[in-house]
Amino acid sequence: MTNGKPPILVFGATGRQGGAVARALRQALWPVRALVRDTAAPRSIALRDAGVDLVQGSFEDIEAIRAAMKDVHGVFSVLPGNLAQEEEVRAGRSIADIAVERGVRHFVYSSGASAGDKPTGVARFDAKPRIEAHLRNLPITATIVRPMIFMEMLVRRGFGLESGRYTFFLRPDQAMQLIAVDDIGKFVTAIFADMSRFGGETLKIAGDTVTGSDLEAILTQAAGRPIAYARFSEEALMANPDLGHMAASLETGPLADHVDLNVMRQINPEILSFRSWLAADGHKAFEEALGHEAA
Numbered sequence: 001m002t003n004g005k006p007p008i009l010v011f012g013a014t015g016r017q018g019g020a021v022a023r024a025l026r027q028a029l030w031p032v033r034a035l036v037r038d039t040a041a042p043r044s045i046a047l048r049d050a051g052v053d054l055v056q057g058s059f060e061d062i063e064a065i066r067a068a069m070k071d072v073h074g075v076f077s078v079l080p081g082n083l084a085q086e087e088e089v090r091a092g093r094s095i096a097d098i099a100v101e102r103g104v105r106h107f108v109y110s111s112g113a114s115a116g117d118k119p120t121g122v123a124r125f126d127a128k129p130r131i132e133a134h135l136r137n138l139p140i141t142a143t144i145v146r147p148m149i150f151m152e153m154l155v156r157r158g159f160g161l162e163s164g165r166y167t168f169f170l171r172p173d174q175a176m177q178l179i180a181v182d183d184i185g186k187f188v189t190a191i192f193a194d195m196s197r198f199g200g201e202t203l204k205i206a207g208d209t210v211t212g213s214d215l216e217a218i219l220t221q222a223a224g225r226p227i228a229y230a231r232f233s234e235e236a237l238m239a240n241p242d243l244g245h246m247a248a249s250l251e252t253g254p255l256a257d258h259v260d261l262n263v264m265r266q267i268n269p270e271i272l273s274f275r276s277w278l279a280a281d282g283h284k285a286f287e288e289a290l291g292h293e294a295a
C-alpha cells in the first residue's frame with residue numbers, strides 16, 4: 001500500500017539514519033527505493049522484506065545513482081561517518097548535483113549538529129558545512145537536518161557503565177540535547193510530508209535535553225543500581241583533540257545552541273526522551289554496556 005505517493009530514494013538505508021528514515025517512510029505509506037551496495041546482505045534483504053525497492057550501487061557509481069533517482073519525488077542523503085573529508089564532500093555534492101539533473105522535487109540532507117559556520121579543524125565535522133553550502137546554491141528545494149547527539153552514542157562500552165560509573169562531557173549542571181535515531185526517521189518523514197513548510201529550511205532536530213545530573217538519575221533508574229556520574233578530567237580532554245573539541249562544542253559551540261522541544265514535538269509528536277528510549281529501543285545496548293546479557 002502506498003496511497004499513490006511518488007517514491008523517495010534513501011541513501012544509507014542499511015545503516016542507522018537511512019534505516020530509520022526508510023522505516024518511517026514505509027509506515028507513512030511512501031514507496032521507498034534504497035541504493036545499497038550489496039543486495040544480498042541481510043540488512044538489504046530485511047529492507048526488501050519491508051517493501052523497499054532495492055537498487056544496487058555505491059556513492060561512487062554515478063550511473064547507478066542516476067538510475068535510482070528516476071521519477072522519485074524526494075531523496076534522503078546521508079553519508080557514512082568514516083569518509084575522509086574530501087571524499088565526503090565529493091560524494092555529498094555529487095548526490096545533490098545528480099538530484100538537480102534528475103528533477104528531484106525535495107532533497108533532504110542529514111548534516112550534523114556540530115556543523116557550525118566556521119571550520120572546526122575536525123575533518124568529520126567540516127565536510128558537512130561544505131556540502132550544506134553547495135546545496136544552498138543549487139536550484140532545488142532542499143531541507144537540511146542537523147541531528148543532535150544520538151542516544152545510541154551514549155550506551156556504547158567505554159563510558160564506565162560496567163563498573164557502576166558514567167563519564168561524559170557534561171558538568172553536572174550543564175545540558176545537552178539528544179535524539180533517538182528512530183526519531184530522525186520520523187522528523188524526515190514529517191519534512192517530506194510538508195515541502196512548502198520545510199523546503200529551504202535548515203533545522204536542528206532533538207528529542208530530549210539532559211544535564212550531567214540527569215544522566216546520573218536516568219542511568220541509575222534504568223540500571224536499577226547506582227551509577228555515579230563524573231565529567232571527563234581536564235587532562236583527558238586536553239590529551240585527545242576529538243574529545244576536547246566535543247567538550248568545547250557542548251560548552252560554547254554549535255552543540256550548546258539548543259532547540260525548543262515544544263517545536264520539535266509539533267513536528268514529531270512521538271519524540272522519545274532518553275528515559276523512554278532506554279526502556280525501549282535502547283534497552284539491549286544499555287544492558288550490553290552494563291555487562292549484562294540482554295534479556
Ligand SMILES: NC(=O)c1ccc[n+]([C@@H]2O[C@H](COP(=O)([O-])OP(=O)(O)OC[C@H]3O[C@@H](n4cnc5c(N)ncnc54)[C@H](OP(=O)(O)O)[C@@H]3O)[C@@H](O)[C@H]2O)c1
Pocket residue numbers: 011012013014015016017018035036037038043057058059060078079080081111112113124147148149150153
Ligand atoms: N549526532 C551524532 O551523535 C552522530 C553519531 C554518529 C554518526 N553521526 C553522523 O551520522 C552519519 C552517518 O550516518 P549513520 O550513523 O546512519 O551511518 P551508518 O549507520 O554507519 O551507515 C552508513 C550507511 O552508508 C552506507 N555506505 C557506506 N559506504 C557507502 C558507499 N561507498 N556507497 C553507498 N553506501 C555506502 C552503508 O552501507 P553498507 O551496509 O553497505 O555498509 C550504510 O547503509 C555521519 O555523517 C556521522 O557524522 C552523528
